[in-house]
Amino acid sequence: MIRAFLGIDLPPDIRGACQVQQFLLPLPRKVEAEHLHLTLVFLGDCPDPALEAAHEEFQTLSAKPFSLSLEGFGLFGKDKPRAAWAAVVATEPLLHLQTKAETIARRAGCPMVAQKFVPHITLGRFPVPPPPEALRLERAIATTPFRAGPFPVTELTLWQSHLGGKSPRYDVLARYPLA
Numbered sequence: 001m002i003r004a005f006l007g008i009d010l011p012p013d014i015r016g017a018c019q020v021q022q023f024l025l026p027l028p029r030k031v032e033a034e035h036l037h038l039t040l041v042f043l044g045d046c047p048d049p050a051l052e053a054a055h056e057e058f059q060t061l062s063a064k065p066f067s068l069s070l071e072g073f074g075l076f077g078k079d080k081p082r083a084a085w086a087a088v089v090a091t092e093p094l095l096h097l098q099t100k101a102e103t104i105a106r107r108a109g110c111p112m113v114a115q116k117f118v119p120h121i122t123l124g125r126f127p128v129p130p131p132p133e134a135l136r137l138e139r140a141i142a143t144t145p146f147r148a149g150p151f152p153v154t155e156l157t158l159w160q161s162h163l164g165g166k167s168p169r170y171d172v173l174a175r176y177p178l179a
Contacts, residue, residue: 001045003161004110004173006058006101008038008153010121014070017148018086018121025073025140027084027124028133035170036121038068038088040156041101043110050109057104058158058176065178066093069149073141074120080128081137086146088119094153101156125167154178 010018015036022030043054069089075081088094098117105112129137156176162169 001047002051002173003045003163004043004051004158005039005161006041006043006054006105006156006158008040008068009155009157010036010038011151014148014151017070018123021073021086021144021146022123025084025123025144026133026136028126028129028137030124031122032167035167036123037157037159037170038119038121040098040117041105042112043105044112046110050111054105054108054110055158055174057108058101058156058174061097061100061104061156061176063093063097063100063178065152065154066091066097067150067152068094069147069151070121071147073123073144073146074118075138075141077128081134082126082128083122084124084137084141085120085122086148088121090119094119097156 015033018036019033043051068091070086071089072087074085074087076083128134155178157172158174159170160173
């Protein structure tokens with residue numbers, strides 16, 4: 001079993017723009033800069049044969065390079081925030097690519113959780129903060145303007161996720177150029 005996900009790595013300038021926002025927002029805990037990415041499909045704890053089948057299909061995934069931009073912030077957890085994120089503008093090429101990748105992963109037999117795709121880059125993951133801190137965070141997320149990009153998307157990356165310690169560790173398993 002390998003815990004894996006398919007996503008889009010960020011160029012240095014976009015990663016830097018996200019780091020600036022991590023510094024400016026009152027985040028209780030920040031995602032490490034090298035772990036900032038856009039997840040297209042979380043494959044879960046995937047059996048080796050299913051992951052190999054998904055990998056083979058990802059290699060044949062047909063999509064042209066496209067551009068993405070970031071605009072605004074959001075929180076997961078509604079009235080009990082547990083993660084803050086930068087919003088990725090949901091373009092047609094992105095949504096189409098995500099649907100294709102999800103179909104491949106399901107067909108391969110990866111144990112994915114059904115959930116609506118919300119394109120984002122997680123800036124911070126944290127335990128639910130006390131009410132005054134949560135209110136301050138919600139206010140900052142709602143009132144801080146943010147735009148970055150556009151940036152080119154020319155490849156997808158398959159990462160293995162290792163849990164444990166202070167934060168997860170991600171190892172690149174494969175890269176898939178878009179053509």
